[in-house]
Amino acid sequence: MTPEQFIEFARVLPEPLLLVSGEGLLLATNQPVADILGLRRQELWGKMLFELVTESDNDILKYLQACSISRAMVIGSLTLRLNDGQTLICRSQGAVIQPWSPESSALILLRLENRVVASSNFVLLNEKIDELAKEVQRRKQAEEALKKANQELEIRVEERTTALQETLNELQVTQTQLIQAEKMSSLGQMVAGIAHEINNPVSFIYGNLHHAHKYTEDLLKLVQIYQQICPDTPPEIQQQVEEIDLDFLIPDITKLFQSMKVGAERIQEIVKSLRNFSRLDEAEFKQVNIHEGIDSTLMILEHRLQARHEYPEIKVIKKYSQLPNVTCYPGQLNQVFMNIIANAIDALEASVNNLNPQTTDNQKLAENNPQIQIKTELIDEKWIEVTIADNGLGINEQVRSKLFDPFFTTKTVGKGTGLGLYISYQIIVEKHNGQLSCFSVPGKGAEFVIKIPIAILNKS
Ligand SMILES: Nc1ncnc2c1ncn2[C@@H]1O[C@H](COP(=O)(O)OP(=O)(O)O)[C@@H](O)[C@H]1O
Ligand SMILES: [Mg+2]
CATH class of the missing domain: 3.30.565.10 (Histidine kinase-like ATPase, C-terminal domain)
Incomplete structure (x- = not known):
C-alpha cells in the first residue's frame, strides 16, 4: 500500500490511523489523528513518530520492530503529545502491511484507540463490579447476621420454653405438695378430733370398769354369804339360781371384766397412736x-x-x-x-x-x-x-x-x-x-x- 492508497482507504474510516515506516517516519495519517493532536494534517507530514509521543525512541523502535516481524496484530501503548500541551494515552494496534526487505523498509499501519474513554469506561465498569461485589458482600453479611440472630432467637426461645417448662413442673409439684400437705393436715385434724372424741367415752368405760367389777364382786359375795347362812333357799330362789346358772356366772364374770378391760385398754392405745401419728x-x-x-x-x-x-x-x-x-x-x-x-x-x-x-x-x-x-x-x-x-x-x-x-x-x-x-x-x-x-x-x-x-x- 502506498501512502496515497492508504489515505484513500483511511479517509472513510472514523478511527485514527497512521502509516509509518519501520524506522518511525510518518508516511500518512487520516483526519481523526490530526483532530486528536489538534494539528492540521499537513503539519504532520514528514514528522517522526517519536516527535508526537512521550515514549523514548528506543521503546518506539522496539515496538515497530515487533510489529514488522509479527504476523498478528501487536498491541502497544502510545502517549500522544497534544498541541495544547496535554498528553493522551492511546492503545495502539500495529500491523505490518509490507515487510522489511533489503530494498525498502517495512510499512506499518497503526490504529489508535483513545485509552481515556476506554479506561474511563473500564473504571466505570470496575466501579460497578466493585459496588456489586460490595453489595453481594453486604447481603451476605446481612444474611449471616440474620441467620445468627435467628439461631440466637431459636436458642432463646428454646431456653425460654425450657425455663417455662421447669417453672410449670415446679408449680405442679408445689401444687401437689400443697394439696398433699392440706390433705395430711385435714386428715391429721380429723384423726386428732376423732381420737379426742373417742378418748372421753373410753375413759368413762375404763374408769368405771374397775368399780363395776368391784361392785359385782361385792354383790356376788353377798349372795355367797346369804347361801351359807340360809342353805335352805325357798324354791323360787332356787329356780332362779338354776336359771341364771350361778355356778358358771360367778367365775365367768371375772373373765368378762378382764377382757372388757383389755379391750378398753386397746382402744386407749389406738387413740394414743392416732394422736401421736397425727401430731397437730x-x-x-x-x-x-x-x-x-x-x-x-x-x-x-x-x-x-x-x-x-x-x-x-x-x-x-x-x-x-x-x-x-x-x-x-x-x-x-x-x-x-x-x-x-x-x-x-x-x-x-x-x-x-x-x-x-x-x-x-x-x-x-x-x-x-x-x-x-x-x-x-x-x-x-x-x-x-x-x-x-x-x-x-x-x-x-x-x-x-x-x-x-x-x-x-x-x-x-x-x-x-x-x-x-x-x-x-x-x-x-x-x-x-x-x-x-x-x-x-x-x-x-x-x-x-x-x-x-x-x-x-x-x-x-
Ligand atoms: N420397697 C419398695 N420395693 C419396690 N419398689 C419400691 C419400693 N419403694 C418404692 N418403690 C418404687 O418407687 C416408686 C415410687 O414410690 P413413691 O414415690 O412412694 O410413689 P408411689 O408409691 O405412689 O408409686 C414406686 O412406684 C415403686 O416402683
Ligand atoms: Mg408410695
Whole structure:
C-alpha cells in the first residue's frame, strides 16, 4: 500500500490511523489523528513518530520492530503529545502491511484507540463490579447476621420454653405438695378430733370398769354369804339360781371384766397412736422418741399387715436400739415412716401377686414369708439411723435412678401418685438436713435408710 492508497482507504474510516515506516517516519495519517493532536494534517507530514509521543525512541523502535516481524496484530501503548500541551494515552494496534526487505523498509499501519474513554469506561465498569461485589458482600453479611440472630432467637426461645417448662413442673409439684400437705393436715385434724372424741367415752368405760367389777364382786359375795347362812333357799330362789346358772356366772364374770378391760385398754392405745401419728404440733421442732413414731405408724397400718383373704400376714421384725430423743418435726417424720412402710407393703403384695395363681394361701406364706424389718441405730453422738427393709420384688437400676423424682411411679393410676418418696426426700434432706438412700437387690427386696441428726444441725 502506498501512502496515497492508504489515505484513500483511511479517509472513510472514523478511527485514527497512521502509516509509518519501520524506522518511525510518518508516511500518512487520516483526519481523526490530526483532530486528536489538534494539528492540521499537513503539519504532520514528514514528522517522526517519536516527535508526537512521550515514549523514548528506543521503546518506539522496539515496538515497530515487533510489529514488522509479527504476523498478528501487536498491541502497544502510545502517549500522544497534544498541541495544547496535554498528553493522551492511546492503545495502539500495529500491523505490518509490507515487510522489511533489503530494498525498502517495512510499512506499518497503526490504529489508535483513545485509552481515556476506554479506561474511563473500564473504571466505570470496575466501579460497578466493585459496588456489586460490595453489595453481594453486604447481603451476605446481612444474611449471616440474620441467620445468627435467628439461631440466637431459636436458642432463646428454646431456653425460654425450657425455663417455662421447669417453672410449670415446679408449680405442679408445689401444687401437689400443697394439696398433699392440706390433705395430711385435714386428715391429721380429723384423726386428732376423732381420737379426742373417742378418748372421753373410753375413759368413762375404763374408769368405771374397775368399780363395776368391784361392785359385782361385792354383790356376788353377798349372795355367797346369804347361801351359807340360809342353805335352805325357798324354791323360787332356787329356780332362779338354776336359771341364771350361778355356778358358771360367778367365775365367768371375772373373765368378762378382764377382757372388757383389755379391750378398753386397746382402744386407749389406738387413740394414743392416732394422736401421736397425727401430731397437730407438726410444724414444731420437738424432741421425741423415734420408736413411738414408728410404732404408731405401724398401728395405723396394722390392717394392711394382717393376713387377708388373698394375702398372707406380713411379719414386722423390730430391731430397736437404745436411742436418745431426737429433735425433729415429728408429724413429718411419721409421714416418712408411713410412706416407706406403705411402699414396702405394696412391694410385698406385688410379690405375692407375682406367684403362680394356683398357689394356695399357705403355700404363698411358705414361699414368700413376707416381712418388714425395722432397725434403729445410734451411729455416733450426732446421728441416728432407721433402716426399713422388705423382702419384696426389689427395685431395678432403671427404677432406682428415678425413685425420688416427683410423680415417678410404677403403680397403676389411683394406687400410686409418685410423690411418697419425693416428699420423704424433701422432709429428710431439706427439713432435717439428713440423708435418705435406697439399696436393693432386684428380686430379693429393698432397703431404705434414713439418717438424721439427733440435734438440729445448722441449716445453710
Ligand atoms: N420397697 C419398695 N420395693 C419396690 N419398689 C419400691 C419400693 N419403694 C418404692 N418403690 C418404687 O418407687 C416408686 C415410687 O414410690 P413413691 O414415690 O412412694 O410413689 P408411689 O408409691 O405412689 O408409686 C414406686 O412406684 C415403686 O416402683
Ligand atoms: Mg408410695
